[in-house]
Amino acid sequence: MPSKRQENRQLQTDKIVKAAKELFTERGLNDVQMKDVAERAGAGVATVFRYFPKKDELIVEVAIRSLDAVEAEFRRIVSLESSAFDRLELLLDTLLDAQKADHYKAARFREAFESYASFRTEPLPEIDRYLARQRQIMDLLEPLITDGENDGSINRSIAIKPLIVTVINSYSSFTNNVALKSSISYLDQDIQPDIQQQVLKKILLDYCRAH
Structure with missing residues (x-):
């Protein structure tokens, strides 16, 4: 059982990470x-x-925690008693839902984080923890x-x-990508981001479904 000191440390860490996530999402990382x-x-x-000696360490911690909801939902869906194809469709729905409501903030942050990390001349501190979480x-x-x-529910023309x-x-x-560009004014209603997301989902699932 954690000590009171450990509990207080965790609460303080959580407050700092929550505040950082809000600010990074509102203003960008830089x-x-x-x-x-x-x-x-x-x-x-x-x-x-004292908790995060470098800003980049805080950025990576926020990135790692932004994966919490995705991991929990993936774990839940994969454990369901249904066909592999049906669970794959649910996973795509989860990824789509992540662009909505409060979850959108997490997706927006992850996009900014991965762009930020890719332009670094040296690897971010603790980036291995983020990559390990993705794996x-x-x-x-x-x-x-x-x-x-x-x-037999998934097309076997490519290795599963x-x-x-x-x-x-x-x-x-x-x-x-298209969710983050949703502020762009599309002239044609037929190519709004939500339409494109649904179209791609149908294309992918139609291919994956066993024929």
């Missing part, structure tokens, strides 16, 4: 200073630096992949594992 995080969290600047989430797909190889992983990664990237 325009937020540690003093801004301290003010939003109701903590002293020295306290924020952990993809590893959750193994039972679905095994079932897809055996239950690369097919499922590619479909999920492609749809995740695409839904993020």
